Amino acid sequence: MTLLPIYIIAAGIGMAIALFITRPEELRHMRLAQLIFIPSILVMLVYCVSLGGMFGILAGAAVITGMAVGITRPIAHLFGIGLTNFLDNYDWTPLEEEMALRPIRLLIEKDNYREALGELEVLLQKHKPTYEAVLLKIKLLHHIGRVDEAVAALPGLIALSNSTAQQLAVTELLEFLTKQNQDPPKPAAPGTRRIEIHHELVLFQMGGDSPPPHKFIPPGAYEVGETIHGNRRWLKLAGEDWGNDEVFWEAILAGNLPPTPPLKRGVLWKIDGMYQSLANIVNGKSRRQLHVESQQLFSEAKQFIHQEDWQKALPLLQKASACDPDRYEIAYRWVLAVRHTSNDDVTAKVVSKVLLQSQWSKDEQDMLKQLTRPLAR
Numbered sequence: 001m002t003l004l005p006i007y008i009i010a011a012g013i014g015m016a017i018a019l020f021i022t023r024p025e026e027l028r029h030m031r032l033a034q035l036i037f038i039p040s041i042l043v044m045l046v047y048c049v050s051l052g053g054m055f056g057i058l059a060g061a062a063v064i065t066g067m068a069v070g071i072t073r074p075i076a077h078l079f080g081i082g083l084t085n086f087l088d089n090y091d092w093t094p095l096e097e098e099m100a101l102r103p104i105r106l107l108i109e110k111d112n113y114r115e116a117l118g119e120l121e122v123l124l125q126k127h128k129p130t131y132e133a134v135l136l137k138i139k140l141l142h143h144i145g146r147v148d149e150a151v152a153a154l155p156g157l158i159a160l161s162n163s164t165a166q167q168l169a170v171t172e173l174l175e176f177l178t179k180q181n182q183d184p185p186k187p188a189a190p191g192t193r194r195i196e197i198h199h200e201l202v203l204f205q206m207g208g209d210s211p212p213p214h215k216f217i218p219p220g221a222y223e224v225g226e227t228i229h230g231n232r233r234w235l236k237l238a239g240e241d242w243g244n245d246e247v248f249w250e251a252i253l254a255g256n257l258p259p260t261p262p263l264k265r266g267v268l269w270k271i272d273g274m275y276q277s278l279a280n281i282v283n284g285k286s287r288r289q290l291h292v293e294s295q296q297l298f299s300e301a302k303q304f305i306h307q308e309d310w311q312k313a314l315p316l317l318q319k320a321s322a323c324d325p326d327r328y329e330i331a332y333r334w335v336l337a338v339r340h341t342s343n344d345d346v347t348a349k350v351v352s353k354v355l356l357q358s359q360w361s362k363d364e365q366d367m368l369k370q371l372t373r374p375l376a377r
Contacts, residue, residue, distance in 0.1 A: 010046045120136060128362065131166055134363055301316035347371065
C-alpha cells in the first residue's frame with residue numbers, strides 16, 4: 001500500500017497547525033517558516049513510523065524532539081496569552097492599552113481594516129472599554145461602510161470622555177457621520193421634562209456664532225425641553241439657549257443600567273455555534289448565503305426606517321437578525337423597531353434576547369439596555 005495519501009494528510013495537518021499557532025500578529029513573521037517546517041516534520045514522522053523496528057522508533061523520537069523545539073516559542077506565546085486573559089480583571093492601564101492597540105494599529109497601516117476591527121472587538125470583550133479604543137472602533141466602522149453602527153456606538157464615548165477636547169471631538173464626529181442623512185426629524189415635543197445625568201456634559205449656545213460657545217454642566221438633575229437644531233433633535237436647558245444632541249443626554253442618563261462584563265462563553269458556546277452552522281448547511285444555506293440574505297433584508301428595512309414606518313421595517317429586521325445574529329447594526333435597529341411598535345415589556349424581552357444572541361462589547365450592551373427605557377411619545 002502506498003504511503004502517498006498518508007503523507008498528503010500529514011502535510012495538511014501540519015499546515016493547519018502552523019496556521020493556528022501563528023495567528024497572533026506578533027508571530028506572523030514566523031508563518032512561512034512554520035508552514036514549511038511543521039508539514040515536513042510530520043511527513044518525516046510518518047516515514048520513520050513506516051520503517052518500524054528500533055531504528056524507526058529512535059528516528060521518530062528524534063523527529064518529535066526537533067518539532068517540539070521548533071514550535072516552543074509560538075506555543076509559549078499562545079499559552080501566555082491564554083493565561084493572561086484568564087487572570088485579567090477586565091481593566092487596563094494607559095500603557096497596557098497602548099500595547100494592546102498596537103497590533104491593531106499595525107493591521108490598519110497594512111490596510112487590513114476588517115481584520116483590525118475583528119481583533120478590536122475581541123479585545124473590547126475582554127477589557128473595559130476606553131475612549132481611545134471605542135473611538136478607533138468607530139473610525140473603523142465608518143471606514144468599511146458600517147456608518148449606522150458607528151453612529152450607534154458614538155454616544156457611548158461621552159461617558160468615556162475625560163476632557164473638554166474629547167467631548168468636542170465626539171460632537172464633531174457625530175455631525176460628520178450624520179451630515180449625509182438629510183431626513184428631517186420628527187417635530188420637537190412641547191413642554192419640558194426633568195432628567196438626571198451621571199456624567200458631565202458639554203453644552204453649546206444655540207446662536208449664530210461659528211464655532212458656538214460651549215460650557216460644561218456637572219452631573220445632576222436638569223429641566224430640559226426638545227428643540228430642532230440643524231437636522232438633529234436636541235435637548236436644551238429650560239429657559240436657556242444651551243443644549244446638545246439628544247443622543248448624548250440619553251447616553252449618560254442616571255437611570256441607565258451600568259454595562260456588565262461580557263459573558264466568557266466557553267466550549268459549549270462554540271459547540272452550539274458549530275451546530276448552528278451545520279444546521280444551516282443541512283437546511284441548504286451556507287453562512288455566506290445567510291449574510292447576503294441578511295444584507296438584502298436590511299437594505300429593504302432601511303427604506304422604511306428612513307420613512308419612520310417601523311411597522312413595515314419590523315419583520316424585515318427580525319428576519320435579517322435571525323440570518324446574521326452577530327451583526328450589531330441589524331440587532332440594534334430590530335430592537336428600535338420593537339420599541340416603536342410594542343409596549344415596554346415586549347421591548348425588554350427582545351433586548352434580553354438580543355443580549356444573549358452574540359458576544360457584544362460592553363459599549364454595545366450599554367446601548368441596547370438604553371432602549372428598555374420608555375419611549376417618549
